[in-house]
Amino acid sequence: MQENHLYEYAVIRIVPKVEREEFINVGVGIYSKSTRFINMRYYLNKEKLKAICPDCDLEEIEKNLDSFKRICKGAKNAGPIGQMDAASRFRWLTATRSSVIQTSxxxxxxxxxxxKTLDCLFEELVL
Known part of the structure; x- marks a missing residue:
């Protein structure tokens, strides 16, 4: 029988105008200390984002989401934060910030x- 693992997750959001507090869910990040599992998925619905923020820089947002992905995976090209342990990377990714990309x-x-849990959360909260 498979063991139940405690995990934490956060929803990744695009907040085009921070002062308006409007956002679009674009991804989910998940972390489990016991298994050192950390992963994320995202999907940027460009039409939806352009509808609420016609002047946003989609290319820049996509680059930043790709950076989140590299940091999450601990990729060699993820800079010093990407080289931290899984717990530290997850904490950095989910830290409160006042920027266009935020997490719940x-x-x-x-x-x-x-x-499978990541995939289910992604389907439920993003798509």
């Missing part, structure tokens, strides 16, 4: 299959 507060859960 973290939420806990239990899962027997962390990748």
């Amino acid at each position: 507060k973290t939420h806990p859960g239990f899962s027997k299959d962390l990748q």
